[in-house]
Amino acid sequence: MTVRVIIADDHPVFLLGLRGVLASLADDYQVVAEAHDVSELFDLLASHPVDMLITDLNMPGDLQADGVRMIGHIRQHYPQLAIVVITMLSDPRILALLAAYQVKAVLNKNSLSQELAASLSNQDSAGPWFSEIFRHDAPRLAGKALSAKELEVLRLFAQGLSVNDIAARQYRTKQTISAQKLSAMRKLGLENDAALYRYLSQSGLGE
Numbered sequence: 663m664t665v666r667v668i669i670a671d672d673h674p675v676f677l678l679g680l681r682g683v684l685a686s687l688a689d690d691y692q693v694v695a696e697a698h699d700v701s702e703l704f705d706l707l708a709s710h711p712v713d714m715l716i717t718d719l720n721m722p723g724d725l726q727a728d729g730v731r732m733i734g735h736i737r738q739h740y741p742q743l744a745i746v747v748i749t750m751l752s753d754p755r756i757l758a759l760l761a762a763y764q765v766k767a768v769l770n771k772n773s774l775s776q777e778l779a780a781s782l783s784n785q786d787s788a789g790p791w792f793s794e795i796f797r798h799d800a801p802r803l804a805g806k807a808l809s810a811k812e813l814e815v816l817r818l819f820a821q822g823l824s825v826n827d828i829a830a831r832q833y834r835t836k837q838t839i840s841a842q843k844l845s846a847m848r849k850l851g852l853e854n855d856a857a858l859y860r861y862l863s864q865s866g867l868g869e
Contacts, residue, residue, distance in 0.1 A: 665690060668706050670697035670717035671748070676771075680716065683778050691782070699723040700732055707740060714766070715740075716778075719749035730759055737763045746781060748774060752796055755850055755861075760790065762808040767791040812846040815839060820862040 667684065671677050677696055684691050695710050697703035700723030707715070715736065719729035733747065745765040749756075750772070760768050767781035770793040777793055784791040808816070818828045825843070829836045843858075852858045 664692045665714050665744075666694050666710075666712040667691050667714045667716060668695045668697060668703070668710060668712050669693055670703045670715065670721060672698050672718065672722050674698075676718075679775065680778075683775050687779060687782070697721075703732075704735075707736065707743075712743070714744040714746065716746040717748065718771075719747050719751065730756060733760060733763050733765065746778075757792070757796060758808070758850065762813045765790050768796060769793045770795045808846055808849060809842075812842050812849075815842045816846050816862060819843065819858070 669677060669680050669684070671680065677698075681693055681696075684693055691714075694712060695706045697706050697717075700721045702723075703715075703717065703721065717732075719733070721729070721732065729747075729749070733745065736743065736745065745763075746767045746769065747760055747765050748769050748771050750770065751757075757768060767784065768790050769777055769781055773793055773795065781791040781793075814832075815828060818831065823831070825836050825839050828834075829839045832839065847853075847858055850861065852861055
């Protein structure tokens with residue numbers, strides 16, 4: 663079955679190159695639309711049923727312009743969509759949060775042409791396929807990977823809920839919620855609640 667793909671980047675030359683790489687896989691992948699900014703991307707996702715999105719992390723636009731926030735918004739509204747993220751950033755926290763959003767792959771822009779096909783064929787459900795340049799952080803990324811329950815707790819904290827509120831909503835004890843919160847903070851290197859709330863504000867987890 664042919665995989666329907668939206669590709670997104672604000673540089674036309676890069677989009678042309680990406681389309682060229684996918685053309686070599688034309689029997690398996692079909693590009694159905696291209697986006698050049700966040701607003702156009704959201705409009706295309708709403709109007710074109712697709713199986714996969716390949717997008718630059720940093721896209722221009724007023725709507726969810728922060729890259730991680732954009733991916734969080736897309737994951738919330740399209741939970742089954744396969745997402746391939748292209749970025750030059752190597753911050754372990756950003757990579758860990760992308761992993762928590764269950765993206766299919768995180769690729770370095772400079773090695774995209776060599777690594778895209780391998781990432782698309784990867785069937786490992788344990789986590790994203792990372793470009794080789796990011797893999798030196800693999801042990802740290804594995805340790806920072808948030809569990810589904812930890813991610814959900816952080817999302818609820820970002821929405822303004824307290825430990826008691828989350829415990830009641832999730833039918834868990836306050837001790838369990840606190841432990842999951844502290845575990846997530848430890849993985850993300852956040853030392854106190856102030857750092858946690860600053861991180862949540864920047865990440866878009868509450869959106």
